[in-house]
Amino acid sequence: MQLNLLFKALLLSQQLYASEATTSIPQLSVELQEANYFSNDPATFVTICQGSNCQSAAEGYTGLSRQDPVTTDSLVTVGSNSKYITAIMTLKLVDQGLLKLTDKLTDFFPEYGQWGEVTVRDLLNHSSGIPEYVFSKEGINRIVRSAFNWHSRKWKPYELINAVAKQPSMYPVGTKVEYNNTNYVLLGMIAEKVTNQPLDQLLKTQLFEPLGMNSTYLSLPEDQRKFRVSGYMVANLPFPGWFINTFSRKIKKIGSYLDTTNIFDSSFVWAAGGIISNTSDLTRLTYALFHGEILKPETLAEMKTTRLGSVLGMPLQYGLGLMKTPSLIGDGFGHGGLVPGYQTITNFFPEKDLTLTMSCNMGPSQLYAVYNDFLSRLQKPQEDKPFIESDAVKSDNLRNDGIHLRLKGHLAEDTTNKVFFRDAFGYAEVKEHGKTSLPFSTFEAIAKEANGRSELELRIKGSLTFLDLQAQAKVSLPFLTVIIDQSELRGATDTLIESSDAQRIFAFKGLAQVTPGGKEDLCVTEIIDLAETTAIQIVGTSEHGFHSQDSIKLAGNIPLRKLTKDEKVPELEQRNLKVCSSVSH
Helix, strand or coil, X not given: CHHHHHHHHHCCCCCCXXXXXXXXXXXXXXXXXXXXXXXXXXXXXXXXXXXXXXXXXXXXXXXXXXXXXXXXXXXXXXXXHHHHHHHHHHHHHHHCCCCCCCCXXXXXXXXXXXXXXXXXXXXXXXXXXCCCCCCCHHHHHHHHHHHCCCCCCCCCXXXXXXXXXXXXXXXXXXXXXXXXXXXXXXXXXXXXXHHCCCHHHHHHHHHHHHHCCCCCECCCCHHXXXXXXXXXXXXXXXXXXXXXXXXXXXXXXXXXXXXXXCCCCHHHCHHHHCCEECXXXXXXXXXXXXXXXXXXXXXXXXXXXXXXXXXXXXXXXXXXCCEEECCCCCCEEEEEEEECCEEEEEEXXXXXXXXXXXXXXXXXXXXXXHHHHHHHHHHCCCCCCCCCCCHHHCHHHCCCCEEEEEEEEEEXXXXXXXXXXXXXXXXXXXXXXXXXXXXXXXXXXXXXXXXXXXXXXXXXXXXXCHHHHHHCCCEEEEEEEEEEEHHHCCCCCEEEEEECCCCCXXXXXXXXXXXXXXXXXXXXXXXXXXXXXXXXXXXXXXXXXXXXXXXXXXXXXXXXXXXXXXXXXXXXXXXXXXXXXXCCC
């Protein structure tokens, strides 16, 4: 009932698909504006439907210059949602009798005899054991070469497969599920073979045109390029900024970010990740799929039957080109997609007859947290007022050394009754001698009893790059911890704390040595500068502090100072933390 009431508030007028792409609801716009503020992403897009009543909104800018606003017609690369689309196309060919799930790869391409037992089903659910071409040594080399090659290389599908064609299977076919781009390039090649049509034309005539997906392309036409927004990622490539800006026309370093819009041609990920679209079109597809407009019921049931697998070491439930994801409103069925500069998620939630698609032009990004934050509010709507930043916490007022912090999340309790942040996302701008370094991008928060008082502990840290994930070695990540005495937070729904007292607010910054098993070894390089004033603004508190509220929003400016090697800090000693050996005397 609460979900329906929220939609009555959100959907100011009943709109059907014919007009949803041209109308933006004020409430949705406010949600996206706040998402952009806390994440610092240039733009966020959403389309949401309950049943066939749908609305779209877009907020933000086409680039980091924040000059040209986005619209609901703006286009993004949807990444691995391309696998979802390729899977639907493949299963439609099964329904048409042109393919069988039991057909073998070698029935179409006998030259891949080393993978002779792999079937269409194995490719669809990532159980083939065929090696991954993107994250192979040759694949990574291709990405790096592409970034520093002034010419746009267009790849043929067989050229992608050639990167791993001489390699044996990673595991016996069917025994494991490991997410893999190679599988979907091969599926695209099979679709072309059995229909004798180019994949882009096949998708257009079999899916995009019949469903009215007029803004979706495997090969982006020249006259549509103006609608594609620029994409960005944190500038954590192992090259200095001057080198990137001098020797590459594909990427450009802008402050703490890289413009990766043209890092490689979409043909490099093709059927596995190269499709360009928008949230409106992806929602049309997802709605049509789960309302029986594309596949036979028995085929859709096969698609939804999932197995436990992994993607880059993380667990996932994967069907035939479909992910099943638990949420506060029941299991969602759909897919996510990430390429450098863009991230997109689409899901159908059958318990609520709800379809929700979100995109942003930052990737990797915190879009999953933003997405789940939005779902949380659907489940438990509240009278949230937009966050209005106080002057004291604006980034312009941060001194030469310190952290400007923004953070949003929801509170939950674990099985031990500890309170923690769920779906936390935010932005932390680090200044050292007036210069900005890479932003933090991973956020945790715990409300706990410590040192004889109730504290809110915020933990913010850098994130692993895909190169780090492949390295299987110890990685050094920066982190920041901010500790706030909860007694400061009770009795007001909008609290501004300005303090130079370590008992009220304490903060420290340092390095976490992370081993492949996940163990962290922490040391501290900087602590809060009590000679300066710290300003923290928090919305969402009550007379009970953080223990009874759901949505918490925080912004602050925290001055820092360098530690000396032998300096004794009681607050650090209480937490068994050491000063990093690299700090100077």
